[in-house]
Amino acid sequence: xxxxxxxxxxxxxxxxxxxxxxxxxxxxxxxxxxxxxxxxxxxxxxxxxxxxxxxxxxxxxxxxxxxxxxxxxxxxxxxxxxxxxxxxxxxxxxxxxxxxxxxxxxxxxxxxxxxxxxxxxxxxxxxxxxxxxxxxxxxxxxxxxxxxxxxxxxxxxxxxxxxxxxxxxxxxxxxxxxxxxxxxxxxxxxxxxxxxxxxxxxxxxxxxxxxxxxxxxxxxxxx
Amino acid sequence: xxxxxxxxxxxxxxxxxxxxxxxxxxxxxxxxxxxxxxxxxxxxxxxxxxxxxxxxxxxxxxxxxxxxxxxxxxxxxxxxxxxxxxxxxxxxxxxxxxxxxxxxxxxxxxxxxxxxxxxxxxxxxxxxxxxxxxxxxxxxxxxxxxxxxxxxxxxxxxxxxxxxxxxxxxxxxxxxxxxxxxxxxxxxxxxxxxxxxxxxxxxxxxxxxxxxxxxxxxxxxxxxxxxxxxxxxxxxxxxxxxxxxxxxxxxxxxxxxxxxxxxxxxxxxxxxxxxxxxxxxxxxxxxxxxxxxxxxxxxxxx
Numbered sequence: 301x302x303x304x305x306x307x308x309x310x311x312x313x314x315x316x317x318x319x320x321x322x323x324x325x326x327x328x329x330x331x332x333x334x335x336x337x338x339x340x341x342x343x344x345x346x347x348x349x350x351x352x353x354x355x356x357x358x359x360x361x362x363x364x365x366x367x368x369x370x371x372x373x374x375x376x377x378x379x380x381x382x383x384x385x386x387x388x389x390x391x392x393x394x395x396x397x398x399x400x401x402x403x404x405x406x407x408x409x410x411x412x413x414x415x416x417x418x419x420x421x422x423x424x425x426x427x428x429x430x431x432x433x434x435x436x437x438x439x440x441x442x443x444x445x446x447x448x449x450x451x452x453x454x455x456x457x458x459x460x461x462x463x464x465x466x467x468x469x470x471x472x473x474x475x476x477x478x479x480x481x482x483x484x485x486x487x488x489x490x491x492x493x494x495x496x497x498x499x500x501x502x503x504x505x506x507x508x509x510x511x512x513x514x515x516x517x518x519x520x521x522x523x
Numbered sequence: 524x525x526x527x528x529x530x531x532x533x534x535x536x537x538x539x540x541x542x543x544x545x546x547x548x549x550x551x552x553x554x555x556x557x558x559x560x561x562x563x564x565x566x567x568x569x570x571x572x573x574x575x576x577x578x579x580x581x582x583x584x585x586x587x588x589x590x591x592x593x594x595x596x597x598x599x600x601x602x603x604x605x606x607x608x609x610x611x612x613x614x615x616x617x618x619x620x621x622x623x624x625x626x627x628x629x630x631x632x633x634x635x636x637x638x639x640x641x642x643x644x645x646x647x648x649x650x651x652x653x654x655x656x657x658x659x660x661x662x663x664x665x666x667x668x669x670x671x672x673x674x675x676x677x678x679x680x681x682x683x684x685x686x687x688x689x690x691x692x693x694x695x696x697x698x699x700x701x702x703x704x705x706x707x708x709x710x711x712x713x714x715x716x717x718x719x720x721x722x723x724x725x726x727x728x729x730x731x732x733x734x735x736x737x738x739x740x741x742x743x744x745x746x747x748x749x750x751x752x753x754x755x756x757x758x759x760x761x762x763x764x765x766x767x768x769x770x771x772x773x774x775x776x777x778x779x780x781x782x783x784x785x786x787x788x789x790x791x792x793x794x795x796x797x798x799x800x801x802x803x804x805x806x807x808x809x810x811x812x813x814x815x816x817x818x819x820x821x822x823x824x825x
Contacts, residue, residue, distance in 0.1 A: 351733060371823070378735030389730045393544075405533050406736045408526025450734075 301327050302348055302458075302491070307357035309343050309513075317343040319513040320357070325491060327457070330484040332500045332521075333493040335510035341493035342386075342462050344510070348491055349381050349460045350374040361458075379407055382451030382488075384461035388443045390435045396422065396446055397431035403454040421453040422446075425479060441472035448479060452488075459483060461492045465499060477503050530740060538747035541720060549752065552716050556756025559709050560799060561763035563702035564791055568768060570698060572788045574691040584656045588649040588668050589676040598673035599647055605671050606649055611664060614652045620645045646675065658688055706806065709756070713749050713810035721745060721818045728822070742815040749811030750804055757803035765790055 304323035310316045318340045325331050333341045346352045347359050350366045359366045366374060390399050400421055404414045422428050425445040435443055444464060451459055461480070465473035477499050484490050484505075494500060500507055501521055509517040542549050590602060599617070606615045618626075623645040628637055653664050661679055668677045721728065731741050768788045775786045791799070
């Protein structure tokens with residue numbers, strides 16, 4: 301369970317990205333964060349993932365107040381969160397397989413476990429036969445799928461995705477959101493920031509709309 | 524434990540990958556490190572072996588223990604026994620007054636003058652050679668021998684020893700200083716190379732940190748990279764030092780042997796190599812840890 305309690309986030313340049321956000325996300329929920337650019341979606345995702353800390357207020361993950369944790373403890377916690385970035389953040393000089401394996405390397409898993417889990421993750425996102433390729437050889441949709449494979453390879457209970465369909469055409473976008481739906485059906489909690497209202501309506505779930513750093517609507521959307 | 528081993532193995536593979544990513548550039552760095560480490564090693568050998576040659580040429584230091592004039596046989600025997608019992612002396616030789624006078628006659632050709640003497644004015648003396656040629660040890664020995672019964676005077680014939688020793692010490696200090704300067708050069712070169720590596724891998728470091736990597740996980744490949752660079756530099760230094768020793772020995776054989784001076788540099792021994800490799804390991808580790816820690820601190824602040 302994720303509790304966002306009266307959270308403010310002010311950046312060093314003085315810009316206030318979040319202004320008193322309250323949110324409760326139950327385990328196994330699929331939540332879409334919508335809103336215009338600059339509404340605070342990415343900032344909220346970074347706070348939920350423990351990458352940044354709120355200037356005021358609290359973010360609790362399964363009861364743990366992230367602000368009270370030291371950096372190494374937050375890093376440990378982040379190893380159990382699947383992160384999907386809009387700009388993929390892939391290592392361009394490593395193969396698809398090595399990119400997908402990175403979270404497992406960080407966890408220090410054995411080579412056989414890494415191989416087994418990476419193959420399964422790549423298979424799940426339809427990249428099983430691209431393991432030896434370099435990311436440069438992948439299309440935008442494939443790169444995003446690789447990013448998703450990297451997020452799910454550690455078998456996280458929570459996936460946080462920032463505009464996962466942002467640069468993709470409709471077909472790829474639907475395929476990726478379909479993947480997220482399947483993860484959610486398997487019990488994974490998903491928090492997804494997206495502009496794509498149409499895809500949200502297709503999938504259904506809870507839709508929280510942010511504007512100027514505040515929650516302006518919070519409603520269930522039926523697919 | 525298994526996880527740690529996996530992470531160490533992964534870090535080592537990453538370090539080797541980094542090294543092979545730009546082989547020519549890294550080869551040049553390794554060459555600079557190799558030359559910087561080889562220079563003090565060779566100089567140390569030159570000074571060490573030249574010092575040994577100087578000591579051989581000048582002969583070992585000696586002390587002359589003069590007994591009282593007309594010392595009885597009993598006193599002489601007591602002194603001999605006391606000297607021979609000392610473990611810090613390599614040899615003890617007695618020169619009787621008559622033998623000393625004969626030696627003076629032979630070397631000075633003052634037969635007429637000496638013939639005019641009523642009696643032999645020379646005392647009996649022991650010439651002793653100490654095991655330790657270090658000036659402080661010689662001075663202490665001189666003091667101790669003076670306290671023996673029947674001993675009138677102890678003369679230390681070691682001016683040359685003091686000079687050789689002082690020169691040796693001075694050169695050794697100089698080499699230590701040079702080694703320190705060159706070690707700093709090596710550290711600077713490695714830190715600079717690592718800094719560029721870390722900057723080039725900034726995106727990778729950021730991704731790792733976002734995915735929850737610890738600082739140790741991020742630091743490890745760079746530490747291994749630093750260690751590998753300096754170790755390869757040290758191995759190159761070993762090869763260069765061996766070559767330099769061979770070249771100097773050939774030159775010595777050509778130029779000094781005809782003059783009756785036999786100087787051969789010894790190749791550094793296993794202990795010296797172990798010190799060099801151990802030092803290289805520590806320098807590589809220090810450079811890697813220092814560079815990445817600074818980078819991470821700066822990165823986390825922003």
